[in-house]
Amino acid sequence: MAEWSNWSGRQTDTPQRVLRPSSEEEIVAAVLGARTDNLVVRAVGASHSHSRVAATSGLLVELDAWQGIEEVDRDARTARLRSGTRIFQLGQPLHEAGLALRNQGDIDKQSIAGAIATGTHGTGPVLQNFSSSVLALRLALGDGEIVECDRDRNRELFEAARHSLGGVGLVTEVTLALRSRYRLHETLWSEHPDEVFGRIDDLIAATRHFEFFWMPQGDFCACKTLAETDAEVDPMPDKKNERIGWSHEIISSVRDVKHTEMEYSVPAHLGPACFLELRKMLLRDFPDLQWPLEYRTLASDDIWISTASHRETVTISAHQDISLDDRPLFEACEKIFRTYEGRPHWGKVHYRSGEELAALYPRYPDWWRVRDEVDPEGRFLTPYLRSLRP
Ligand SMILES: Cc1cc2nc3c(=O)[nH]c(=O)nc-3n(C[C@H](O)[C@H](O)[C@H](O)COP(=O)(O)OP(=O)(O)OC[C@H]3O[C@@H](n4cnc5c(N)ncnc54)[C@H](O)[C@@H]3O)c2cc1C
DSSP states (O other), X not given: OOOEEOTTSSOEEOOSEEEOOOSHHHHHHHHHHHHHTTOOEEEESSOOOSSGGGOOSSEEEEXXXXXXXXXXXXXXXXXXXXXXXXXXXXXXXXXXXXXXXXXOOSOSOSBHHHHHHTTOOOOBTTOOOGGGGXXXXXXXXXXXXXXXXXXXXXXXXXXXXXXXXXXXXXXXXXXEEOEEOOEEEEEEEEEOHHHHHXXXXXXXXXXXXXXXXXXXXXXXXXXXXXXXXXXXXXXXXXXXXXXXXXXHHHSOOOOOSOXXXXXXXXXXXXXXXXXXXXXXXXXXXXXXXXXXXXXXXXXXXXXXXXXXXXXXXXXXXXXXXXXXXXHHHHHHHHHHHHTTTOEEOTTSOOOXXXXXXXXXXXXXXXXXXXHHHHOTTOTTXXXXXXXXXX
């Protein structure tokens, strides 16, 4: 028996077996072994999810020995990746091929399979989440069969598996759509929320990426824009708040201070009202809160259970210290998110039932139908995942 914990240490479990496969054959053998011994299987990437979506007391498959780029197609702007590959491992080799990821999130520590399983995203009103860049998948099903899927082959499996919550099969390879490499000009500044929301639409439209962290102590927004530029790379040492660099060096930050997090996606046009209500509530009811709210944008997509499914989106995250009970804060925030048609991030804390989630996603029953068809024995159904069943 081994101990597993997520990045923050807030989620723990005791898997009966931990395996670290270094080939697809070993991944299949791991799944078949779990079948023989009736263990529930969970693959983990970087264990950066705040929810229990990566937890298992059965078989834990760690994929750090299954990393790397299998193939890059410069002309088609695609790459085929081993599923345990971390996002930070992609920047330099793709750059050398003249390519880059379309967008990235706040950090680049996640595995590619983990990022797509939960719909991980960055910011930008025309930029979609990682799952939207998936062109094809190769995965081991619960009976050990290896299948490939994309928009033309096994279409329904593709729809469920490109945002899988780890519950459809064990992804061994991911083919991603990329773009030509690009440089970004970063600008940082602080401003009062009234000023920010006085021109929020202009701020969002002005550059490729806009976001802010609202700091409750001091009541100010730490804003950031990233504008695409043809200018040369320039660290601008004379300026504290500007720099120009390649996308993979600029977009993601280092977030070493451990915390726990809730994030909701709301329709883009409701984002400002939702944020302002949260701010009012937090200043009134949580005057000692030390952690920020983060405000980002996310483009609509057509993925069954993506939080941006068929709607332009604003995402708002609340954070709490890991030494504190996060429940009072998150319950108070969730109460407000509910009134703004909020959809919870699949890799972060929430308290929604399967029935409630089904009401938020018209295709939620289809996701479960396909999952059940390809995994009738429930090899990838952890107790947490079962708790999300409608
Ligand atoms: C500091 C920090 C910053 C973050 N920033 C952002 C952000 O900017 N934007 C955002 O959207 N989210 C963000 N997150 C959340 C994070 O991106 C997601 O939770 C993501 O899923 C974590 O990736 P991972 O590799 O750690 O996956 P894990 O947490 O290890 O696993 C997540 C899910 O993926 C499944 N999975 C992993 N590998 C496979 C595989 N090979 N086959 C099938 N299923 C698999 C797991 O079973 C599990 O269900 C952040 C989290 C932290 C801690």
